[in-house]
Amino acid sequence: MRFDGKVGLVTGAASGIGRATAIGFAQRGGSVIVADYSGTRARSVAEEIAAAGGKAEAVKADVTVEADFRAAVDLACSKFGRLDFLHNNAYSYPKGIAGSAIGDTADETWQHHLNVGITAVMRGTRAALAVMLKQKSGTIVNTASISGVLADYRNAPYNAVKAAVINFTRVVALEYAGDGIRCNCVCPGVTETPPIQVMLGRPDARKAAQESIPMRRLGRPEEIANVVLFLASELSSFVTGAAIVADGGQTLHTRNFF
Numbered sequence: 175m176r177f178d179g180k181v182g183l184v185t186g187a188a189s190g191i192g193r194a195t196a197i198g199f200a201q202r203g204g205s206v207i208v209a210d211y212s213g214t215r216a217r218s219v220a221e222e223i224a225a226a227g228g229k230a231e232a233v234k235a236d237v238t239v240e241a242d243f244r245a246a247v248d249l250a251c252s253k254f255g256r257l258d259f260l261h262n263n264a265y266s267y268p269k270g271i272a273g274s275a276i277g278d279t280a281d282e283t284w285q286h287h288l289n290v291g292i293t294a295v296m297r298g299t300r301a302a303l304a305v306m307l308k309q310k311s312g313t314i315v316n317t318a319s320i321s322g323v324l325a326d327y328r329n330a331p332y333n334a335v336k337a338a339v340i341n342f343t344r345v346v347a348l349e350y351a352g353d354g355i356r357c358n359c360v361c362p363g364v365t366e367t368p369p370i371q372v373m374l375g376r377p378d379a380r381k382a383a384q385e386s387i388p389m390r391r392l393g394r395p396e397e398i399a400n401v402v403l404f405l406a407s408e409l410s411s412f413v414t415g416a417a418i419v420a421d422g423g424q425t426l427h428t429r430n431f432f
């Protein structure tokens with residue numbers, strides 16, 4: 175799997191799954207825009223890629239600000255001349271707000287999730303399509319979640335938004351299949367990234383998570399990035415509109431033990 179001559183833009187690339195995707199894309203010859211709303215952390219990932227001999231450019235971009243997203247796409251074109259791959263991946267929960275049942279969910283919490291989780295994906299896709307349609311080629315990969323396939327407790331906005339990402343992916347795939355543009359998503363299970371490490375810091379939480387996964391371990395960011403990169407690459411040239419689950423088997427079972 176090589177990306178020589180290809181240009182990618184990864185959002186939320188300063189950490190976790192996005193960071194692993196940006197590094198993996200560059201390691202395989204691609205040039206990558208490392209976009210994150212933390213400019214400092216984005217720069218340090220770009221420097222890490224450059225130190226290893228790869229091509230990367232950092233940009234401070236909040237995906238919920240349309241002008242920022244457009245500027246990131248423009249940077250790919252001005253710096254590297256094209257855009258072959260967009261990874262819509264950035265996400266954050268509202269700061270300091272714990273999960274809640276639907277009856278206790280505030281409008282502002284709901285709106286935060288819609289903004290970062292699906293509106294940003296639509297706007298980023300629209301900006302990338304403008305370039306990819308001219309090229310007559312491109313691949314878009316969205317980070318959905320197993321939480322878009324099944325339901326959690328006290329996580330309704332995230333469940334709704336990630337389900338929306340899966341069906342939005344299908345619509346993009348359908349509408350642009352004739353234009354040389356593919357769109358797919360990955361549905362990660364529990365993966366060792368900083369926000370999950372914080373959540374699993376609670377007593378017994380890690381043990382419970384591992385026990386719910388048939389492989390008895392969490393995913394590594396690189397294992398999710400590998401799926402994203404496969405979907406970005408020519409190896410998946412006949413795949414579009416797919417939602418690939420990477421969860422160590424977590425969604426395989428009913429949890430009935432009779």
Ligand SMILES: NC(=O)c1ccc[n+]([C@@H]2O[C@H](COP(=O)([O-])OP(=O)(O)OC[C@H]3O[C@@H](n4cnc5c(N)ncnc54)[C@H](O)[C@@H]3O)[C@@H](O)[C@H]2O)c1
Binds near residue numbers: 189369
């Ligand atoms: N880690 C998991 O277990 C898991 C499971 C399923 C899905 N996911 C999804 O994977 C994606 C990446 O999550 P992660 O676990 O790597 O998290 P992470 O916190 O390690 O990385 C997310 C990055 O997004 C950036 N970000 C947040 N809001 C942003 C915004 N508005 N604009 C630009 N950048 C922003 C953050 O600064 C951070 O660097 C998310 O879409 C998440 O929903 C993660």
